[in-house]
Amino acid sequence: MSAAxxxxxxxxxxxxxxxxxxSAGALKVLLIRRGAEPFLGRWALPGGFLRAGxxxxxxxxxxxxxEAGVRPDPLVQLGAFSAPGRDPRGPVLxxxxxxxxxxxxxxxxxxxxxxxxxxxxxxxxxxLAFDHAEVLKAGHERLLALTxxxxxxLNLLPEAFSLGALQALYEAILGRPLDKRNFRRKALxxxxxxxxxxxxxxxxHRAARLYxxxxxxxxxxxxxxxx
Amino acid sequence: MSAAxxxxxxxxxxxxxxxxxxSAGALKVLLIRRGAEPFLGRWALPGGFLRAGxxxxxxxxxxxxxEAGVRPDPLVQLGAFSAPGRDPRGPVLxxxxxxxxxxxxxxxxxxxxxxxxxxxxxxxxxxLAFDHAEVLKAGHERLLALTxxxxxxLNLLPEAFSLGALQALYEAILGRPLDKRNFRRKALxxxxxxxxxxxxxxxxHRAARLYxxxxxxxxxxxxxxxx
DNA sequence: GCAAAAGTGTTGGCACTACACCCATGA
DNA sequence: TCATGGGTGTAGTGCCAACACTTTTGC
Numbered sequence: 001m002s003a004a005x006x007x008x009x010x011x012x013x014x015x016x017x018x019x020x021x022x023s024a025g026a027l028k029v030l031l032i033r034r035g036a037e038p039f040l041g042r043w044a045l046p047g048g049f050l051r052a053g054x055x056x057x058x059x060x061x062x063x064x065x066x067e068a069g070v071r072p073d074p075l076v077q078l079g080a081f082s083a084p085g086r087d088p089r090g091p092v093l094x095x096x097x098x099x100x101x102x103x104x105x106x107x108x109x110x111x112x113x114x115x116x117x118x119x120x121x122x123x124x125x126x127x128l129a130f131d132h133a134e135v136l137k138a139g140h141e142r143l144l145a146l147t148x149x150x151x152x153x154l155n156l157l158p159e160a161f162s163l164g165a166l167q168a169l170y171e172a173i174l175g176r177p178l179d180k181r182n183f184r185r186k187a188l189x190x191x192x193x194x195x196x197x198x199x200x201x202x203x204x205h206r207a208a209r210l211y212x213x214x215x216x217x218x219x220x221x222x223x224x225x226x227x
Numbered sequence: 228m229s230a231a232x233x234x235x236x237x238x239x240x241x242x243x244x245x246x247x248x249x250s251a252g253a254l255k256v257l258l259i260r261r262g263a264e265p266f267l268g269r270w271a272l273p274g275g276f277l278r279a280g281x282x283x284x285x286x287x288x289x290x291x292x293x294e295a296g297v298r299p300d301p302l303v304q305l306g307a308f309s310a311p312g313r314d315p316r317g318p319v320l321x322x323x324x325x326x327x328x329x330x331x332x333x334x335x336x337x338x339x340x341x342x343x344x345x346x347x348x349x350x351x352x353x354x355l356a357f358d359h360a361e362v363l364k365a366g367h368e369r370l371l372a373l374t375x376x377x378x379x380x381l382n383l384l385p386e387a388f389s390l391g392a393l394q395a396l397y398e399a400i401l402g403r404p405l406d407k408r409n410f411r412r413k414a415l416x417x418x419x420x421x422x423x424x425x426x427x428x429x430x431x432h433r434a435a436r437l438y439x440x441x442x443x444x445x446x447x448x449x450x451x452x453x454x
Numbered sequence: 455g456c457a458a459a460a461g462t463g464t465t466g467g468c469a470c471t472a473c474a475c476c477c478a479t480g481a
Numbered sequence: 482t483c484a485t486g487g488g489t490g491t492a493g494t495g496c497c498a499a500c501a502c503t504t505t506t507g508c
Contacts, residue, residue: 008276010237013320049235052318056309080307080322082283091279093240093320095307164486181489182471205485206478391459408462409498432458433505 014094015060016047016132018139019072021103021119022156022172028103028119029136030068035115038088039129043120045136060097068117070106072099073155076146078138086131098139102156147173151192151226154213160196162208163187170227178227187226192218241321242287243274243359245366246299248330248346249383249399255330255346256363257295262342265315266356270347272363287324295344297333299326300382303373305365313358325366329383374400378419378453381440387423389435390414397454405454414453419445
């Protein structure tokens with residue numbers, strides 16, 4: 001067993017990310033246009049190959065920093081994809097992640113592997129390389145599930161924000177309108193928001209109170225929900 | 228790029244399974260005692276290395292057939308684990324699955340890699356090899372989550388079963404008692420059970436009606452729930 | 455007749471939905 | 482004064498949890 005045993009088969013491992021952002025009241029996904037074969041010129045999810053000595057999380061964080069200059073928070077694993085033929089180069093295992101990113105933080109720019117990068121609107125997506133359509137679907141489902149059980153998306157807002165802005169964010173993520181009074185009731189009842197005492201400035205209507213997220217209260221209770 | 232490029236790093240990929248079963252009213256996990264280094268003699272989750280040419284699902288199904296003679300249904304992916312040092316041999320990626328198995332279907336037997344195999348009771352577990360304690364925790368959480376959203380565990384019952392047996396199964400999985408009247412109301416309201424017209428035989432008390440699971444009704448509605 | 459499990463309804467609380475109007479502000 | 486978003490309460494509905502007794506059967 002120690003001499004004749006060549007060791008297990010080895011596989012290239014890719015890490016890919018479904019990065020969501022909100023812009024102009026709509027949910028967006030970050031896509032890159034491939035600058036190399038296979039699928040040259042096709043849109044794809046950002047990602048790359050895992051290197052020896054790094055964990056999956058480290059790998060995807062490195063790739064996203066290199067390829068898109070972003071550091072998503074939260075960043076959760078979706079799972080591993082291994083469908084035969086998903087990569088024409090051969091058997092490549094892909095571990096996918098889903099994350100949220102401020103759209104303003106990302107300055108789309110070309111790269112060695114990425115000829116172009118852009119935020120695509122959910123519901124108006126181009127055809128994607130590899131099995132990325134399937135991965136994106138899994139990411140979207142995960143985002144919706146997570147939104148219903150945790151206060152996701154607060155990182156996308158400024159430090160102090162109005163309840164109107166919070167509601168608009170959730171409406172963009174969920175893709176449907178929410179009832180204002182019910183939303184406010186639940187948001188305030190969650191006990192995760194603290195009134196900063198500040199109000200909006202320079203708006204052409206009544207100034208809204210600004211709140212901040214109470215990270216400590218959140219940590220002490222595990223899971224909270226806004227809607 | 229075609230000549231100087233040695234290609235991406237390659238990794239051994241392991242597939243491991245958290246297999247749950249119910250026996251004597253308690254939730255059990257299938258463990259094997261390792262018959263090889265590393266962790267010789269330690270208890271571990273069943274699993275093995277992925278081979279070239281197979282998907283992750285195929286790999287874990289093959290390993291479980293070889294190592295334990297079982298074919299779990301359902302079998303769902305938990306995700307990939309890559310913590311540094313999880314395998315002392317070096318960086319090994321592990322993709323974990325969670326599945327349900329009839330305890331009677333598994334005849335524990337030794338194997339080249341497994342010196343022994345046994346059903347361990349949740350809550351009275353031995354120390355585990357690798358990062359399997361963490362994987363098991365993820366599997367348990369997934370089982371509970373799945374149980375709350377889908378009629379999981381029906382495969383563990385015989386073709387025709389009583390509502391009492393169904394309730395006992397769910398109590399074992401969830402690890403807590405359930406209210407009989409509420410459970411029956413929801414189970415029958417789910418429209419996933421059909422009265423077979425049969426009753427129990429040879430019991431020292433009133434004979435229960437026996438039901439069967441209506442797979443067609445389940446397929447037509449996607450997700451149903453019993454409790 | 456007794457042990458053991460089957461079978462059966464009602465109630466109160468809570469969470470969710472739907473819904474419409476006045477208020478403050480700047481242009 | 483008007484346009485724009487901020488801010489507020491109530492009523493109806495449905496789900497869920499809690500709860501105890503009678504029935505059937507075999508021994």
